[in-house]
Amino acid sequence: MTAPLRLGTRGSTLALAQSGHVAEALTAATGRPVELVEVVTAGDRSTAPVQRLGVGVFVSALRDALTAGEIDFAVHSYKDLPTAAAPGLHVAAVPPRQDPRDALVATNGRTLAELPPGARVGTGALRRIAQLHALGMQLEVSPIRGNVDTRLGRVLGPDADLDAVVLARAGLNRIGRADVITETLDPMLMLPAPAQGALAVECRADDQDVVELLALLDHAPSRAAITAERALLATLEAGCSAPVAAYAVLAEGEPTDEGDVNQEIYLRGAVISPDGTRDLRLSRTGTPADAAEIGKALAAELLELGADSILGQDAQAGPGTQQLGSTE
Numbered sequence: 001m002t003a004p005l006r007l008g009t010r011g012s013t014l015a016l017a018q019s020g021h022v023a024e025a026l027t028a029a030t031g032r033p034v035e036l037v038e039v040v041t042a043g044d045r046s047t048a049p050v051q052r053l054g055v056g057v058f059v060s061a062l063r064d065a066l067t068a069g070e071i072d073f074a075v076h077s078y079k080d081l082p083t084a085a086a087p088g089l090h091v092a093a094v095p096p097r098q099d100p101r102d103a104l105v106a107t108n109g110r111t112l113a114e115l116p117p118g119a120r121v122g123t124g125a126l127r128r129i130a131q132l133h134a135l136g137m138q139l140e141v142s143p144i145r146g147n148v149d150t151r152l153g154r155v156l157g158p159d160a161d162l163d164a165v166v167l168a169r170a171g172l173n174r175i176g177r178a179d180v181i182t183e184t185l186d187p188m189l190m191l192p193a194p195a196q197g198a199l200a201v202e203c204r205a206d207d208q209d210v211v212e213l214l215a216l217l218d219h220a221p222s223r224a225a226i227t228a229e230r231a232l233l234a235t236l237e238a239g240c241s242a243p244v245a246a247y248a249v250l251a252e253g254e255p256t257d258e259g260d261v262n263q264e265i266y267l268r269g270a271v272i273s274p275d276g277t278r279d280l281r282l283s284r285t286g287t288p289a290d291a292a293e294i295g296k297a298l299a300a301e302l303l304e305l306g307a308d309s310i311l312g313q314d315a316q317a318g319p320g321t322q323q324l325g326s327t328e
């Protein structure tokens, strides 16, 4: 009998759901048993705002366990991965992406448009705070954090103190709570975080057996979309901490003269000041093979229009808004 592959995971409901899902898919594809190994990260132990901690805190303990050989692979929410490459590690699979959109969970079944001026909306991510302000609806946006259940409790629990929260639809789907969503937000209004809804399955780069097994779970269109979104983020990120959003979709483009089907990638990106008063949004189209170049080119266009001054403005806002990883 083959020894089970060890999959390192955080202990949160969301992480366990994601890891369990990948474990099942891998066993189905390879026949290899997978064992879950729980790893406690600094992010799980702390209650400080994620903006201050940086999302890297959720990731580093898993990466340390990988490097030390305590586990064979790990599953991350891709949007929580810093854009800097991790030495010696390799994202061997990007499984089919879940719904990347953000979702509103409001009291009394309300949609965003039904929230009155002064309504209290909770969210932790600067990207969401900025876009909520940019709507000009006089919403009172309060920073919240905690796991998905904690955040839902701010609206649905006995001690509810908010009118609504904004969360990733993918997270709610994965823990079986999509039923509480009162509106799925249009990406034109609430552009998702780069790589939202996607998973990164990571292992040691030199662990050839595991690299090959995990590659069976890779979904090329999802990887192309994430590549474009993260190239945009990485290009804008140089020392920045401002809200950056990006969303790429793959679609069938115009057929070639020979009648071949042509895949096209459509990337939309945004940089918004935290108070919502400066809001740059652009898009760009190309072929999936050029995903990274499209992301870089769109970032360059945003910088040309002044994204750097929005990013710089935010960097001067003080330690409370300093970021160490992505803005989520």
Ligand SMILES: NCc1[nH]cc(CCC(=O)O)c1CC(=O)O
Pocket: 077, 078, 079, 080, 166, 167, 168, 169, 170, 171, 195, 196, 197, 198, 328
């Ligand atoms: N911010 C934390 C986080 N990291 C990943 C998800 C779930 C969605 C995903 O996998 O992209 C969430 C929750 C959320 O943003 O509401």
